[in-house]
Amino acid sequence: MAFYSCCLIISPKILVISSYLVNGDTLNLYEYMGKDIFRRYGIPVPDSYVVEKESDLRKFERPSVVKSQILLGGRGKSGGIKFAKNQKELEDGVRELLGSKIRGLSVTKVLIEDMLNIKHEYYVSISLNRSERSPFIIASSSGGVEIESVPKEKIFTRKIDPLLGYSDYVGREAVKFMGLDSKLGSQFKAILSKLYTVFNEEDCELVEINPLVETADGRLIAADAKVIMDSDSMFRHKDINVVDPEKTPLELEAQSKGYAFVELDGDIGVIANGAGLTMATMDALTLHKGKPRNFLDLGGTDSVDIVVEAFELVLKANPKSILVNIFGGVTKADTVANGIVAAKEKFNITKPIVVRLSGVHEDEAREILKRNGIEPFSMMMPAIEQVVKRTGEIE
Amino acid sequence: MAFYSCCLIISPKILVISSYLVNGDTLNLYEYMGKDIFRRYGIPVPDSYVVEKESDLRKFERPSVVKSQILLGGRGKSGGIKFAKNQKELEDGVRELLGSKIRGLSVTKVLIEDMLNIKHEYYVSISLNRSERSPFIIASSSGGVEIESVPKEKIFTRKIDPLLGYSDYVGREAVKFMGLDSKLGSQFKAILSKLYTVFNEEDCELVEINPLVETADGRLIAADAKVIMDSDSMFRHKDINVVDPEKTPLELEAQSKGYAFVELDGDIGVIANGAGLTMATMDALTLHKGKPRNFLDLGGTDSVDIVVEAFELVLKANPKSILVNIFGGVTKADTVANGIVAAKEKFNITKPIVVRLSGVHEDEAREILKRNGIEPFSMMMPAIEQVVKRTGEIE
Amino acid sequence: MSVLVNKNTRVIVQGITGHQGAFHAGEMLKFGTKLVGGTSPGKGGTMFQNDVPIFDSVADAMSQNPDATMISVAAPFVRDAAFEAIDQGIKIVYILTEHVPFHDTMEIVHEASHRGITVLGPNGPGITVPGQCKIGIMPNQIFRNGDVAVASRSGTLTYEIVYSITHAGFGESVVIGLGGDPVVGLTFVDVLKMFEKDEATKKIVLVGEIGGNNEERAAEYIKAHVSKKVVAYITGRSAPPGKRMGHAGAIIEKGVGTAESKIKAFESAGVPVAEYPVNVPDLLK
């Protein structure tokens, strides 16, 4: 198990607490979930309902938008949003989207939402600014497009001191910058204040409304909702249960087992300890024209079983070969060596396994591997060269 | 009107916002109201209900306590609490307390509460520490008595940084100091944490549980609740509507009109501007063997009507004489002079009025008064001496 | 050298178009204060008395490089205004408004102290250095340049005492109103430190009142650290316990904060306490 992917040993007590943690992953909420949160905090959103199967669909009442619930920027351009002015268009839209694939993502839910009479589109978001270590407000009177494409001089930005929190003067500054009149301005300030509460209370990395629509009758309404939560905060949000749809089935399996694991499209399986060393291993492979099949950080462990389980995961990705790169510290080299031997036997691995072991209990580890027919390297680069060479030899 | 009693002029806009403000007064909540708040925040309290008339009384079910709802320390010793082990005792207790007077306070409500099987009594409170400008926790394993009577070495105290708020380690320190076992300790920490939330969210000056009862079956329950709110925070607590029962009817009337007004038991009515100067006026009177009938701070005003209204209030207290002491600044001396003349006429005042006027527009003021038969002083001490002398001459 | 402010101190008023803000801004201009701007959301770009630019926000007003701000907005909006000023790093924040919830003041005062910002008030008359700078609402006419520093928890009573000091032939190096609330930005100890260091100050007057233990702490501090002559006046001798005497901070609670306690503390620290406001100048002689 590797809840602590870097270099920490896990005490049983911590394991219990962390059992619902995903491993440093983001938690993207679907639009409809984000809007549920907005609604709960009093941010105006259009009336809407979710359709998972055609029978969920209600009778047409008002012009509606049919929106596929996928986590993808530019859904509209990719055909993920349909407009329905009558019963037939509504049914067609739902039928067309539900079950379809948009840029590789399956649409299992659509949101049926009242169509807004749009006068103007604004942008507003709050996100973590890493350099300032602070919440960061971004707002613009040019919404409806990616904020990256808006000229800088039209973007309002403001750091918030996390101990002070949001206060109204920040909203006044934003309203002035955006040139809103007092009626729109007071709506905007109320939305911004609530959005900050969402950001804070729900432990978000990002809350974004794009577009924030000004309707023809002068109301501001969140036409979209992008909410990314901090997965490390899930112990405070036990009601949230989201599986990141950007993950592959194997990544999800690894996540449920507590590994930091990323699938890539190469052919060399990678097992290393520590996120940095694992990345460095992949980098070195790539620079040597090798292609990593995965990122797997063994974490800090002293358990043979965790090594065996890691092998199982990597084998499921069906690589041509496996590279193990361990710098022994908390994770002792001999533990890993024993794990390699056990995995080799358990899964009857015939693919090449190239091992580099260094650090704590290196000598014992070397002895164990040699006894089992593996000649380990003590330096990283020869191991990299070796695994690339042997993988290249495989048909 | 003098919502701003010190030295501020009121703009109409501010008046609207402040219309439910009382003037720097404390807001003591009755026990039953405090317990309602506790309940809302999850602090355990005994089951109870309020009885305002005998018909509210329910059938006897369990041994109960009948508690008069008055704001008085040591209610029990003054006979304000009765115990009922059967239907008759319950009825007798309610009949005896409801409508009675305890140390001068009328009992209009009693609380019928489940009797606790008390094993031990603790004390806990959070209050404003003025010197530290911070919330201040006080806790002791010696509860059920006034905390002032508990030896210092048995009292835990801890300042809380208002920006950081309460965190669990403070509770751990308290629990250790009080020598609670882990079962009581975790209950205590939960209560303390919620009590801090009450203190903060409800803008309290004091939240006190005394006694915090440990029952025979090991539960911690708030057997009493003392909650004092900051009256200046009422714009955030529009649901609260308490009239301080320690106020006299005249003080309540003055409060509703926005004056800082306190009734005293002397015979010289006092009108001055600024809290400090008004107190200094009373002090000087007292040192000269004069007895002030009241404290009335005119505040910062430029309205003749406010002066007239102040006279009306003071006249209702029926003093033998009236002393006006004004140092003109924001409140201009001539405005006050005009007010005095108008009041004298309107209320047909024949009692001695001694006036000291100084500062801004002093000369104009002097002119106005002289024209109307009042010879004002420009220094304070002669005015003090004069009013004491003339009051002494009255039968 | 002077205490906190001087003739170069650049001042803005937050809420300059309000009734109070406008009146006192005008008085400050008459006094000679370097009033460099004001704020009033939505009124940015206009002028106050044809001379002082008005801005929509403190962020905009920072173009005037203010050193101090006077906050004159209604109590529910003071927290926002104070944090707006603190966020911009203005070094002196004076809050005129009364009836600010003390929970708000606690946050303001703590955050300001983290950032080395001085808070004056809430609910005080401000600060005046005669001949140089007035921030606040003290009457312009009562001052004379001199060497007596005055610190007070009251407003009008301060004017009374300053007036009698001036009238008696003395003058003031600085007059500071701490504010009448239970939580305010400066204590007597804070200002005593400044007065002791200030070369223009030779004598010190403290005007205290019932409530809290600010005066008792000051007496302790004076014993140990103050070499200059200090005299005091305490008001509220005749106040009954448990009743607020106008100021939110002026209340005797469970025997704490009585005038007797304060007078005793001062006298034991060698600080004579005047019986009447008018006696203060006598003690300075």
Place this chain on the structure above:
Amino acid sequence: MSVLVNKNTRVIVQGITGHQGAFHAGEMLKFGTKLVGGTSPGKGGTMFQNDVPIFDSVADAMSQNPDATMISVAAPFVRDAAFEAIDQGIKIVYILTEHVPFHDTMEIVHEASHRGITVLGPNGPGITVPGQCKIGIMPNQIFRNGDVAVASRSGTLTYEIVYSITHAGFGESVVIGLGGDPVVGLTFVDVLKMFEKDEATKKIVLVGEIGGNNEERAAEYIKAHVSKKVVAYITGRSAPPGKRMGHAGAIIEKGVGTAESKIKAFESAGVPVAEYPVNVPDLLK
């Protein structure tokens, strides 16, 4: 002189009776760190390894006059533990724990900076000054006393690089792990300031990774303010955008935080960037 800690630094461990806390406290003792106490609520009065007193709280442990604390408690309790230490004024707070919500870290880091307290981590290996003091979880055996200062966002990779530095005949003046989270207490710029001032440091190694712009800011700072030789290694060249590579902070978002950007920034600041970890010592020659 040394960076942040030295042989006299008095260290406590919060959570010393936990699995990790106990293991690493033992390793720190072996290293020679002046471990003067630990905390574990309910276990006050007992001893760790018959030698180090255990306290119920940091308040109690203050009797040992600690200069630094290592926090080794589960993620949900880190905020409480950190504020407990900050409240007592401990000057260096190192947070070992991974998976601390970054909203908690933001508060911890801001409050600490207000009080002049240094935060190391969360989710980093700590700090080691060879021959003097180790706070954290770096393996004891990889160091040699020398003049190379190392700062890194990783754990194991740091050991790999430190080991290769030592192996190549150099030694380290200090090794600091900043932490792998998106919000951590120290930036590369912060430690560069310390390294530039530190007399024991002649050369500097920065080990960066994808995510954020910590490295780009460091490059700007080096151009303007660092006179000592700086070399770097950046990991994550082969990482795909949008995927977190183990560390919560190691993610390329919308083209920001790529290895290319960081390498380019360093090279334009005259900082050579090693292709492989093992090349770092070559660049130091």
